[in-house]
Amino acid sequence: MHETLFQNLIEELPAGEYRNVMRFIPSGSMMGDFPVIFANAESVRNPQKRFFIKCIWVADQNAGDNTKLVTNATRLHRIYNDLKNATLAEKKIPIVDLAELKFLENDSALLIVMDLLTPLKQLIEEGKISKSKVREFIRVFANTNEEKLDWIHFDLCPKNLGVNSKNEFRLIDLDSFYKAKEGKFEVKTLAYKRCNILKSINDKIIERSDDEKYYSIELIKKFKLEICLCAIQIWAGELFRYPGKVYNLEEWFWAWLNSLPNKSQSEKAFWKKVIEDYIPKNISLNQIANEYEQEILEESSASSDSTFHELPLISKDVNNAAISQNEIYPANEIDKVFDHYAKLIRSENFNVDDLQFYLDLLKEAVDKAPNRVDHWIELVTISICYLKSAKKSYEYLQIALRYHNQNQDLKNKMRLVELWMQ
Numbered sequence: 001m002h003e004t005l006f007q008n009l010i011e012e013l014p015a016g017e018y019r020n021v022m023r024f025i026p027s028g029s030m031m032g033d034f035p036v037i038f039a040n041a042e043s044v045r046n047p048q049k050r051f052f053i054k055c056i057w058v059a060d061q062n063a064g065d066n067t068k069l070v071t072n073a074t075r076l077h078r079i080y081n082d083l084k085n086a087t088l089a090e091k092k093i094p095i096v097d098l099a100e101l102k103f104l105e106n107d108s109a110l111l112i113v114m115d116l117l118t119p120l121k122q123l124i125e126e127g128k129i130s131k132s133k134v135r136e137f138i139r140v141f142a143n144t145n146e147e148k149l150d151w152i153h154f155d156l157c158p159k160n161l162g163v164n165s166k167n168e169f170r171l172i173d174l175d176s177f178y179k180a181k182e183g184k185f186e187v188k189t190l191a192y193k194r195c196n197i198l199k200s201i202n203d204k205i206i207e208r209s210d211d212e213k214y215y216s217i218e219l220i221k222k223f224k225l226e227i228c229l230c231a232i233q234i235w236a237g238e239l240f241r242y243p244g245k246v247y248n249l250e251e252w253f254w255a256w257l258n259s260l261p262n263k264s265q266s267e268k269a270f271w272k273k274v275i276e277d278y279i280p281k282n283i284s285l286n287q288i289a290n291e292y293e294q295e296i297l298e299e300s301s302a303s304s305d306s307t308f309h310e311l312p313l314i315s316k317d318v319n320n321a322a323i324s325q326n327e328i329y330p331a332n333e334i335d336k337v338f339d340h341y342a343k344l345i346r347s348e349n350f351n352v353d354d355l356q357f358y359l360d361l362l363k364e365a366v367d368k369a370p371n372r373v374d375h376w377i378e379l380v381t382i383s384i385c386y387l388k389s390a391k392k393s394y395e396y397l398q399i400a401l402r403y404h405n406q407n408q409d410l411k412n413k414m415r416l417v418e419l420w421m422q
Contacts, residue, residue, distance in 0.1 A: 251412070
């Protein structure tokens with residue numbers, strides 16, 4: 001089927017515009033079984049310019065139910081009309097520049113030809129984007145969408161975003177772009193990454209409330225959440241890691257966030273506030289961007305590593321019990337010792353002895369003061385991320401949850417470890 005469709009596409013492309021048209025199958029795409037062709041091409045006029053081509057054929061009467069759902073004529077016309085509107089200069093919507101947007105003869109297929117951009121996913125994986133770009137990224141969407149909230153993307157993630165030659169963030173997955181109609185979004189194909197969404201929002205989307213205006217507000221919250229999750233991955237310098245089959249954000253996200261090395265607790269607390277408080281309250285993206293600048297960027301630039309080097313150093317031969325009983329250092333100095341080793345282990349300068357010593361400190365601390373939930377969380381985090389021991393992590397969590405059975409962070413870690421052990 002696909003070879004025939006590809007030949008049809010070649011015949012339909014404007015003569016003298018494209019050369020070296022090469023078909024490919026995107027990794028992880030849900031479209032491989034549908035009448036859709038993906039290809040890359042070069043410009044005849046400017047060989048340095050490259051294009052991404054997507055051509056979607058309308059499902060015929062013999063197509064299966066899934067194909068009819070994804071490539072029916074009504075949906076393709078909706079995509080065409082929404083994109084046509086989005087490309088108007090006055091809209092200032094951050095979508096990739098389009099070279100072609102049209103239906104082929106007899107409306108048999110929708111042809112979309114766009115500039116070939118560098119995927120945000122690739123930039124994060126290769127460490128080629130800085131956390132200083134987070135504010136700019138959020139504001140790309142805030143400045144064009146905040147007041148009217150008249151458009152959304154229904155599946156925003158680093159794979160569906162790109163960066164052009166001007167270093168501008170742009171949407172590159174255009175099937176999931178939706179324009180509001182009379183203040184309401186008509187989303188009939190629920191194709192999105194449910195595991196990246198809060199359970200409360202997932203439930204509302206699946207329920208499809210009869211109150212269309214209310215339903216649209218939930219879609220806006222979902223869109224803002226996905227924007228912030230992309231921003232978090234830019235800030236973290238790594239993509240999300242899923243512990244197996246998960247259905248809602250809460251099942252894995254907090255364990256992933258807390259496991260990040262070289263990220264301060266204040267930075268993690270900022271994103272926790274955004275996800276748990278700001279998104280459900282539909283706080284503006286501009287406010288989130290401004291607070292990111294104030295709480296993370298300015299703090300990072302103002303801070304100095306000198307504080308780290310001035311922390312008290314202790315010998316690995318010191319008796320742990322004496323340390324925990326404050327017989328050598330007063331309480332505030334003990335906290336500095338823990339902070340010192342927490343930072344050391346998350347750097348590239350620690351060795352096996354440092355790791356074992358820090359674990360001994362933590363185990364002694366939770367044994368002497370089991371009500372200190374922060375020490376339990378740190379002990380489990382080190383066990384998961386650095387010992388990489390599911391068994392030890394599970395043992396620690398069992399004990400920790402006896403004392404802190406309502407702590408969501410510990411419960412999330414237990415869920416992560418249980419999935420790990422399956």
